[in-house]
Amino acid sequence: MRLDISQKTDRGLIRKENQDNMMSLDKEHFKLFVVADGMGGVSGGKLASSIAVSSIKSTFDGKRKNLFNSLKHSIAQANRDIHNQASKNSENYKGMGTTVAALAIKNNKAFVAHVGDSRVYLYRKDSLKRLTKDHSKLQSMIDSGDIDQNDANNHSEANIITRALGINLSVNIEVPDKTIHIQKDDIFLLCSDGLCGKVSDESIKETLGIGNSVDDTCEQLLNKALDAGGDDNITIQVIKVEALDITNKIPQKNNQESGAIISWIKNNLFSFLLILLAGFFIFNYSPINFFKSTQDQVQSILNTPVKLPSVDDVNRQTNDIVDKTFGSDQSVGSIQSNRTINKTLKDVDQPVSYQYQDCDVLYSDIAQEIGYGVQNSLLAITDYPIVKENALGKQIAQEVEKMYYGKIDIDKEWTPYIKSLGQYLSKYVKRKGIDYHFHVIQDKNINAFAIPGGGIYMLTGILDKIKNEAQLMTILAHEIKHVDLKHCISVFQITSSLPGGMNNSLSYITTNMIKHLYSSRQEADADRRGLEMIYSCGYSPYQSVCFWENMQGKVQYDMPDVKNSNIVQKVFWELENILSTHPKFPKRVCLLKNHIIKLQKKHPRDIGYVGKWNYENKIPMHQQQM
Numbered sequence: 001m002r003l004d005i006s007q008k009t010d011r012g013l014i015r016k017e018n019q020d021n022m023m024s025l026d027k028e029h030f031k032l033f034v035v036a037d038g039m040g041g042v043s044g045g046k047l048a049s050s051i052a053v054s055s056i057k058s059t060f061d062g063k064r065k066n067l068f069n070s071l072k073h074s075i076a077q078a079n080r081d082i083h084n085q086a087s088k089n090s091e092n093y094k095g096m097g098t099t100v101a102a103l104a105i106k107n108n109k110a111f112v113a114h115v116g117d118s119r120v121y122l123y124r125k126d127s128l129k130r131l132t133k134d135h136s137k138l139q140s141m142i143d144s145g146d147i148d149q150n151d152a153n154n155h156s157e158a159n160i161i162t163r164a165l166g167i168n169l170s171v172n173i174e175v176p177d178k179t180i181h182i183q184k185d186d187i188f189l190l191c192s193d194g195l196c197g198k199v200s201d202e203s204i205k206e207t208l209g210i211g212n213s214v215d216d217t218c219e220q221l222l223n224k225a226l227d228a229g230g231d232d233n234i235t236i237q238v239i240k241v242e243a244l245d246i247t248n249k250i251p252q253k254n255n256q257e258s259g260a261i262i263s264w265i266k267n268n269l270f271s272f273l274l275i276l277l278a279g280f281f282i283f284n285y286s287p288i289n290f291f292k293s294t295q296d297q298v299q300s301i302l303n304t305p306v307k308l309p310s311v312d313d314v315n316r317q318t319n320d321i322v323d324k325t326f327g328s329d330q331s332v333g334s335i336q337s338n339r340t341i342n343k344t345l346k347d348v349d350q351p352v353s354y355q356y357q358d359c360d361v362l363y364s365d366i367a368q369e370i371g372y373g374v375q376n377s378l379l380a381i382t383d384y385p386i387v388k389e390n391a392l393g394k395q396i397a398q399e400v401e402k403m404y405y406g407k408i409d410i411d412k413e414w415t416p417y418i419k420s421l422g423q424y425l426s427k428y429v430k431r432k433g434i435d436y437h438f439h440v441i442q443d444k445n446i447n448a449f450a451i452p453g454g455g456i457y458m459l460t461g462i463l464d465k466i467k468n469e470a471q472l473m474t475i476l477a478h479e480i481k482h483v484d485l486k487h488c489i490s491v492f493q494i495t496s497s498l499p500g501g502m503n504n505s506l507s508y509i510t511t512n513m514i515k516h517l518y519s520s521r522q523e524a525d526a527d528r529r530g531l532e533m534i535y536s537c538g539y540s541p542y543q544s545v546c547f548w549e550n551m552q553g554k555v556q557y558d559m560p561d562v563k564n565s566n567i568v569q570k571v572f573w574e575l576e577n578i579l580s581t582h583p584k585f586p587k588r589v590c591l592l593k594n595h596i597i598k599l600q601k602k603h604p605r606d607i608g609y610v611g612k613w614n615y616e617n618k619i620p621m622h623q624q625q626m
Contacts, residue, residue, distance in 0.1 A: 039096075082098065
């Protein structure tokens with residue numbers, strides 16, 4: 001399961017000390033999140049919440065199938081640890097205790113347990129649901145009908161809880177009757193009453209529903225709590241489900257058989273890919289040739305016209321099959337932020353109307369999509385830890401420094417500007433923990449590249465061709481997405497999972513050769529996801545088209561005229577398309593225009609920032625706008 005996680009804790013505006021605590025464990029086979037709100041004694045609250053978090057972390061058993069029992073066991077142990085600590089020094093720690101709200105995730109299921117008034121919420125499809133019920137005097141008054149739920153926020157007795165860890169040697173830990181079956185795009189929220197005691201559920205729901213990144217969402221919730229007075233400590237954890245565990249999508253009775261299939265694919269990767277590609281061409285070409293060769297015979301027998309599928313029809317139908325089987329890499333992704341631009345600004349683009357075009361006109365385009373889809377599936381079932389990726393990146397960065405010795409980061413104007421923009425963009429990546437670093441190389445070649453571990457390098461040759469900050473952000477976002485989508489690490493990750501791993505040079509070379517056949521598909525996907533990233537930040541998407549159209553003028557390429565070409569020309573175009581590492585400029589522009597059409601339809605926007613002045617003065621838009 002892939003999660004996007006953000007968490008914040010704040011002392012607030014009134015309290016002298018933050019007695020809240022939290023922790024998260026993102027393990028391969030389970031996930032665990034805990035929020036604790038301490039209370040009592042001179043420093044007892046802070047100690048109590050700290051003991052709760054550390055005790056639960058050390059005693060939680062994620063190997064159990066039913067994690068309710070694991071949660072109850074670890075929380076009960078935390079209660080005993082706090083109570084024992086308070087008994088040793090009753091004078092300073094009298095009345096020491098803490099709330100706790102815990103969420104455990106395993107096999108696409110969520111398990112919740114809590115004590116006190118810290119809460120767990122689930123946001124799903126524009127609906128917000130509380131998964132916990134407060135153990136508080138206020139909740140008892142609501143249950144008895146003495147006050148209405150709408151009057152609960154900011155009530156004078158809101159801070160009086162009826163159950164907490166550490167007060168007694170045993171505690172009643174509440175768990176719901178049923179597990180929660182997780183869906184993609186679910187958002188879980190854990191928080192102390194510094195948020196939910198001051199901000200209404202409706203306001204929380206509104207913030208979670210905006211669709212911003214989890215970091216922005218967390219920040220907005222914190223600001224709402226502070227704006228509401230901030231008279232208590234505030235702790236927030238936001239967890240968004242980006243992808244479900246693959247194994248749980250397969251029916252239970254087929255798990256053993258499916259595991260054998262996945263194991264066979266991993267151990268016979270190259271044969272598997274070659275079979276797919278061969279099967280694809282047989283599937284596409286043979287039916288058409290058969291239809292054409294037998295058309296006259298069929299018509300002579302029946303003496304009636306026979307309507308046979310055209311090449312375009314077969315191509316379109318095959319595209320649909322591939323999209324459903326492997327997933328379409330041309331669909332619009334989620335916009336992590338929806339930054340609005342001041343309409344009084346002058347350095348902006350107005351919406352441009354493009355006409356949708358069919359960009360994938362070759363059969364090898366579909367074969368490349370299959371190869372790219374298979375790669376993404378293999379990346380989902382293999383693992384290459386981020387720590388290992390960062391370490392590999394450092395080794396490669398040393399080789400880059402040797403290659404461009406004396407040319408890296410010597411320009412004192414470009415370097416801080418590129419670094420500032422890069423760090424700003426890297427906040428919007430999906431995979432957290434990558435050590436992104438940005439550099440400028442004094443070199444006249446028109447190029448930019450990324451390496452594993454988040455190293456992004458811009459050559460001054462490409463900077464000379466860029467006209468504004470929106471175009472620069474297009475190139476930066478493209479390279480960042482190569483890292484974020486695991487394009488840079490894919491060969492290492494897949495090869496390391498094969499027999500012999502990276503010690504087997506043949507495995508590495510063969511994987512790299514196979515990847516080359518669909519590398520232009522990766523480039524196109526990095527273009528599209530990078531476009532979504534800069535669009536999230538408020539930049540004009542049309543400037544990416546302008547940049548590549550300008551580059552197209554430098555090196556002229558034409559879109560293949562498949563319908564009016566002979567078989568030799570078609571074969572040449574197919575081979576050229578397979579061997580190209582990047583999409584040709586007309587196709588690149590075509591794909592970008594199509595994606596902008598979809599992007600504007602799904603996330604309409606009146607204007608987009610261009611940033612010509614920013615680029616000329618090397619001052620980022622997030623610092624100053626014109």
